[in-house]
Amino acid sequence: MMDTESVAESLPRHYSVLLVGPPGIGKFEWLLTSARTYLHRNERVVFVTLDLHPREVRKRAEAMGIDLGPSDGTHFSFIDCYSSSAQTTSDDPGNPKIWTVNSYSNLEALGMAISRASVSMGLPVRILFYSVSTLFLHNSPQAIAKFLQMVTNRVKTELGFIAYAVQEGVHDPQTLNLLRSLVDGVMEMRFTESMDRQFRTHHLRGMAATPKWETFQVSGGT
């Protein structure tokens, strides 16, 4: 059985990865366990949420035995793109540090929120982005590609590390290839025919990676 958490541990502080897999495979859970890994090492984590309310992220982390609470504000921040689009508020008493982005279409505001949140916590940071796919419902692929290229460059040269989750099966192959070309490393998840979960590191620039599929389990169970 593969330990996917050890992959997160090995990823450099200035680096970018894409995590690709079908809905429900465990990408979100991988990001949360990565957050735990980094927080344990006293690193700073920025969680960019487009698909879930910050409260929901926290709840699902708790269900997995991960407490994001004590790290709030100093070592952990949310960038919340979900709330204003869903017409709710970010208010989350456990988390004073929430950076709100008011629209999925406002890529500029999202880019600035990433810079501001990171700089305000102190560099370098680990940025976890869930998920890129949601942006495609609201912007053209070209705009997103340029946006991601800029964010990735800024993160790698100044801010630190970023992991993007992307849904497989909802983008055309060209778009997915484009996304893969923008980052240092690509990790993939899939279901086998018997619905086992498998994971592999497709490639990690500058690191040894064996692109061999291995079975893994999602902790906390979903």
Place this chain on the structure above:
Amino acid sequence: MGRARTGLQILDSWLGGGFEKPSTILFFSDHPTERRLFAEQFVTTGLKEGERCLYVDFYRAPALARRDLRKFGPFPEDRLVFVDGTSSQLLIPSSERYIVHSLDTFDEIMDTIEGAVRDAKPERIVIDSMEFLADRFSSEGLFERWRKLSEVTKSTGSVVCYMFLNWLYGQKEVRRMDESNDYTVEFQSKVRTGILEHYMRIRDHRPGKRATNWIPLTFREVVGLSVYFPRILVTGPPDAGKSTVVQKLCQSAMSVDQLGTTVAFDYGNVHVSGLEAEIFGTPGQERFEFIFQIFARQVNGVLLVVDSTREEDLPRAKQILKIVGSDVPLVILANKVDLGGAMGPERIRESLSLAPTVPVVPTVATEGKGLLEGLTLLAEQLVGAR
């Protein structure tokens, strides 16, 4: 023909009082920046001066946008009108007078905006943003209707700011946008050694084309944006009054964050009419020269203080100028002009072999006289030729 002030005195003075009415301004960047803050400040400055403003927003529901605008301090809310381009995206009801009901048809969107402009006849307009439209509709159609909208805004006497972040277009289209607007205000944001820095510059495309330098900016709630110079150096021979200059400059300007004297430098923060600067005073003794040499390389500008009654100090002042170099913006403060036997500015200019562009400002530092004028002249040099 009036002028639309930006609220930043130093920019307004460069602009001859503000952006010309009517005119079209492109708020351009090619990566995420804080340009929206400048647009919001431009709108709230107009509102506070009693102008009517129209904000076309495709990103924020008007309630949210109003809340963001209030960060610039109170303004007469009834003079602010929205074209609500967001509520229909979020499938929520809107009670605004002008609403984009559907984003399906480009012409309908533009008809709504044009109608609102004709109807409200606002003095200032912000379109937030053109890249939202460029990402959804073809460039040919976009440029055509964009040109028409500018004709309408000119006919109503409005100053219109088109926000445009270039995700998609090549150089050809960007040049076309430059050429079809009166001004371009360009923005940059950089992370440098863990600090987020913001810059802007204005390019005036009208006859007699000219442009400012890249100008650093900072933002504080309620105060809004300020032109920001993080390192202004106050230097000069011993006992010329450098410490007094730093202290008085920072007092006379409702100073915040004053830390007083540190071991090697006087320090103060000055914040006055849209200009904020960190002022560092170097000691005059020669033993500090090495510190000064390190520091001088990174300064935005230099205020050189000389004692107008001590001609014998001028060779030392000239030496300091040599260390400063000729590339750094410079203003001479001819201090202690209230004392008997003070030299005139021309005498000082001659002795220091100053270029004719370097201002010599008579000051009485102990009374704060002439100091803000000196700082403003320095800031004008930093912004660029007038």
